[in-house]
Amino acid sequence: MLSIGVSIGVSRFTSQDKALNVLPELQKAEVNAIEFGLLNCVLGQANIPGTVPYPTEKQTKAIVEDLPPDQYYLSIHGPYRISATSEEPKKLQYSKSNLSKSLLIADWFGAHHVTFHAGSFKKKHNIPHVQKVLTEWEEWRQHKGYNAKMAPEVGGKYNSFADFFTLVEIAGTIDNCLITWDISHDFARGGNITTEEGVLKRLTILDQVFTLNSDNRLPMHFSGMIVGKKGESHHTLLDHGTGVPWKLVFSVLKEQNYLGKVSIICESKVPKNEKLKGNALTDVVRLKKFLESDQLVKSYKGRPGHLDYYLT
Ligand SMILES: [Zn+2]
Numbered sequence: 001m002l003s004i005g006v007s008i009g010v011s012r013f014t015s016q017d018k019a020l021n022v023l024p025e026l027q028k029a030e031v032n033a034i035e036f037g038l039l040n041c042v043l044g045q046a047n048i049p050g051t052v053p054y055p056t057e058k059q060t061k062a063i064v065e066d067l068p069p070d071q072y073y074l075s076i077h078g079p080y081r082i083s084a085t086s087e088e089p090k091k092l093q094y095s096k097s098n099l100s101k102s103l104l105i106a107d108w109f110g111a112h113h114v115t116f117h118a119g120s121f122k123k124k125h126n127i128p129h130v131q132k133v134l135t136e137w138e139e140w141r142q143h144k145g146y147n148a149k150m151a152p153e154v155g156g157k158y159n160s161f162a163d164f165f166t167l168v169e170i171a172g173t174i175d176n177c178l179i180t181w182d183i184s185h186d187f188a189r190g191g192n193i194t195t196e197e198g199v200l201k202r203l204t205i206l207d208q209v210f211t212l213n214s215d216n217r218l219p220m221h222f223s224g225m226i227v228g229k230k231g232e233s234h235h236t237l238l239d240h241g242t243g244v245p246w247k248l249v250f251s252v253l254k255e256q257n258y259l260g261k262v263s264i265i266c267e268s269k270v271p272k273n274e275k276l277k278g279n280a281l282t283d284v285v286r287l288k289k290f291l292e293s294d295q296l297v298k299s300y301k302g303r304p305g306h307l308d309y310y311l312t
Pocket residue numbers: 153182221267
């Protein structure tokens with residue numbers, strides 16, 4: 001069965017009504033996945049402009065009670081505050097605390113995993129460092145008895161950690177650790193998902209490394225994306241971006257019988273100061289209709305942005 005949906009931001013300042021006022025629209029669109037976003041949440045009195053406190057247990061459980069039971073595949077998007085690439089012990093400690101809080105909230109929601117950005121990527125040699133950090137966080141996760149899994153996300157910029165294959169390689173050495181495959185990020189940083197061969201190569205390695213099924217789905221993101229010289233510039237709507245090959249990627253997944261092994265969240269949005277018609281929900285409905293049709297797209301006709309080269 002298809003697991004597909006959008007993200008909803010939550011924090012201490014979100015009223016329960018506001019958190020779920022999109023619910024009737026989700027039901028109308030017949031989507032069945034929700035990613036609760038804690039993107040700007042921080043621990044304690046951080047006093048950082050633009051940040052908000054995490055939602056409380058009471059708030060979280062009230063939201064869950066309002067959801068129709070067993071209808072939604074739930075996940076969490078952790079805050080920007082998490083970095084596994086930092087080498088400063090204090091920053092790593094702070095990251096772990098924020099991850100820990102996100103995992104706890106994920107469990108309150110009954111969410112399957114916590115997606116998070118692994119950090120910036122300045123030195124080639126920090127691959128073993130990230131591996132060590134994530135391994136330690138996984139041990140911590142088990143020690144605390146959290147159910148939600150960690151799912152670091154493929155970064156959209158060249159200087160963000162990390163590309164698809166690096167991340168799979170690292171997660172593959174850590175029990176329970178998944179990755180979040182954001183195809184728009186993968187595309188933006190030069191990943192070869194513009195050919196069937198490139199997509200198949202990814203599915204093959206995912207099958208080698210993870211045990212994916214309808215209860216343990218690989219988190220996926222997609223959206224419109226503006227790509228610049230350094231990779232991701234910003235998210236937009238599908239029709240207004242740099243030609244993310246979403247029809248090709250999802251056609252290959254469909255042909256390979258892979259849709260029952262992934263959970264798809266749409267992160268499309270109207271960029272600030274732009275007036276465009278549509279939102280994440282209208283884009284996710286487009287994907288859903290595409291997948292429910294007989295249409296298959298086997299080649300990419302777009303222009304892959306401003307990239308000078310492709311990785312793999
Ligand atoms: Zn994403």
